[in-house]
Amino acid sequence: MISSLPPENLREIFEYLIVPENEHKENLALLLYNCLLVNRTWCRNVVSVLWGRPFHLLRGGSSQLINVYISCFPKEAQESIADSGINLNLSDILTGPLTFDYISMLREFNYELIYSCVLQWINVKGRIKINENDKNVDDESIESEEEEEEEDSFSDINQINSKNKSELVSSITYEICKQFFLKCGTLKCFKLSREMYPTISNYFLTIVKLSGAKDAFSQLEEFKLIVRDMDFDILPIMTEYCNTIKSFEIYSLPFLPSNEAGNIEVIRRLGSLNDFLSMQRGLKKLTLGIEIGDNFNQIEQTFRPIRLSPIISSLKNHMESLNSIKLQYIKDFFEVHVEDIIESVPNVHTLLFEGCILNKVSRRSLKSKFTRLRKFSFWKTAFTLDALSTIISNGNETLKEIQLYGRITDSCSDTEKRTSLLSIFSSCSKLEYLQLHTNWLDLGTSSEVLHELGESLPPSLFHLEFDFICNPTDLNALFESCSCMIKCLALGIGTAATNGIGINDVNDANLAVIREYAKQKKSLKTLMLIGYYVNASFQAIEDTNKFVKVIRRESYRKSEYIWDL
Template sequence: MPRLLPADCLNEIFECLEDDKITLHSCLLVNRLYCEIAVRILWRNVWNFKYNLQYISRVSSSIIGTLISCLPKESKELLHKNGIFIVARTQKSPFFNYPSFCKVLSIHKIDQIIQYTLETQQSINNLRSMNYIKYLFSQEIFKMFMNQISSLKSLDYYSEESKNIQNIMIIYFPGAENCLTYLTELNCSSDVYPEFFYQISQLCHNIKSITIDFEDVISDGLIELISLQKNLKNLKLISNNYGGTENFTSSLTKSSLTLTRLIIMQYHIPLTFISVFKNLQELVLSFDYRDSFYDFNVLQYISFPHLKVLKFLFAIPRIDILIKFLEINGKNLTEFHVGDHDNSLNLAVAKFCPSIKILFTLFKENELETLKTILNNCQYLENIKIWCGDDYLNDKELLNVLVNHSPKYFHELGIFYCSINKSSIILPKELDEFFMNWKNRLTQESISLTIYKNFDGIGLDANLENMEIINKYMKMGLIAKFTTKEYDYFEY
């Protein structure tokens, strides 16, 4: 009889599969031990499935069927009394109390699943009847969650992704206080009806992470919720709208000492409010145009003594202003990401950022000397991501510089191929020579290599001989890890 892995080992393995719902679901079918461990991880955030429409349809039916089977008797009777007859996945009692495993609730995804179920299983022609039935159905589902989840960790509520979400007063359901009091993460739209925010404001004062997608309306309830938080550490703001955020940003002043991570995406959010967050450790700004940084000049003289991570995913502020910012705040930076090119900025990194460990920046094909300067000055550098092809660096020249100039801690390289010309990609002989030279380095540090393919799917792995060389050095242990990824601007 084959020996089974211990439960704690299986748990660690299944934790790595949390985002792969298909594989994780298949683990349920192996044996009872696998099922008991995998089911808790699967249902922790069961709403996080990202597959084709056919798969989503099947999963939606499966989830709602399981939830119906878990409803208490009085809820089922109430639904039947109101003419709501939805076929459950099974008529038998469920093997587990699935709702109790949930640590993440997504209100809009639950709404979508219920909407889909009613449209496919109910013969309802009257819109009012449909809305009323959905209200009753949603109420019983959320009542069950509030009663069964001992301590919810994350709550998602995006209004634009649902069809007329009903105003369900979840805080008044039995068990809601235990369920919501220790909520640590909230992801929401700014225009969710105010009563929702007022409700959770009564219980949730220790939310650590909030993501807000700004719509045309910013709920007063959201502003109150923000102002009541005692330990807000992570904040992500997404806005495509002009103005209207002043009242909101003023509500953040109470979090001026606790906030350590701030991400702002898209446009039209004034940046001057950032100056109050003296304990920021990570700042990420993602704007398409340099004009969006019109008030960044206010920040150039502000000291953020704890700032370690600074990222500009697309456009960057005016160069002289950004360089001044680095002069004041670059000393403690360990990670810097810039999605635009400027040689003087790269030289400023070499001058003002000696502690950098992770760097993403752009070099033109004639700027190898600037790369050498960074490698020589930034002696703690461990990881660099660089574009190759077109007007940017040649990959062969890049690898030669890394062999001869990279500091002793360096061990991770990412190459973004932007060229559509296959001839610009390193030849097998040249690649082999790089690894041989790397092997002879004094540090004997193995290297991890990530290839980001261009829009045509071209990278050095397109050459079979290159892959044979990579496999050879992986077996030797010289390559610790080799990965290929699709081109993605938003990786951060």
């Protein structure tokens, strides 16, 4: 009987229902509310799981969480919030002893969600104690009734200007964070960002200095940090607090040093990042998004040797544990070569580049090669054929999924590019998924490419996506020359417009060829047509739908298989 399972097993089941990967699966989290009523043991376990990440589960009515949490605060903390100007009525506070210590159950700390809840809570309360100088002088539409209320000690929240309102929300959020760190125990996940609320001052980063933060972070497993130009550097503090990070994401929106002092500061921050990564034990997942301003190269050249090389080298400390790495917005790897990346992370199963420029290859013999690489992507990335070939040829024995949506920077002919690129795919004996955005790659016309593409596809492939403008003869040549049994065929935009939205040039004749392939091979199950418009007639699409499932999608997107979206 499941009702008699040990508490630790029950908790594992309940936690599975609310992990982020399952939130979209028929709202599994809603099942937990029914589990509250089974018995006392179930109720205790479910409550602790729900209150482990409450801000994610109650986004619609999450302002109510603030009342519950304030009820858990000591009296002096409640008075501090009231002193900030909030009309804190006794009705807001839950009287009597609480059944559970809700603060101690918190396991996932997301600053922006807490800030958002406080903002919503203040707006719901609607009235606030303000000074005459805090009123919004830009609002000239205050009615006479509201003018009479100015004599009262409390006024409408909308009468204060946005700056003072932001400061108020930040102040209350800071007080709530202070209580969380004092009583929450050890956190599993910490996300620190002001991406949704860019007007928040740098002061929000200092919450990591609050009393109790060191203990709260001592067993931290997931850390996501989004900062911007010259934000307060918290990584030295976090390096002192924790070395148990399993998943780390950092997005540093661009470092823009304008002088030598700024240049030194950038280097210091890169050093902090290197130290933080080096101190972790058992890092499994890394997302590194660092955008350094273009003028970084133009300042003192004597600072160049530091750069990204130590950071890439520090990943060798996680050679056995690191299985997923995303490198984003790195416009210049400076002295880092593709071989350096391979030797630093030979055991990764996922290697993704987004918005990068990767063009340095040393052509030296490698000390190690990829042993488990399954997923690889260049998304909106500029690269040389040498860089691409070096990565794939050193992972061709295990690669299963490849996505190429970028630009080849080599100044070679279409024929040379095509020959080099297609020969790479044929060496991947386990390749199952290939997404090839040829409009970016300049490989030549469809009549030149499709026959060669078909011959280069390994027998293991079952998902193929490309965006050639092709006629029925060329499409038929692809089908006849390939030895694989395609299960999913995705045909992309032929005439591209802005933002990746355009016309899909698949017409009735193309669909007739696809139907014939589906009837003969009996492997094709899904046809995906990508584009805001499709040239094929409604009747032709309906006829095709009798043989394969036809799916329409307006624009390109990252592969859900590769990027785990």
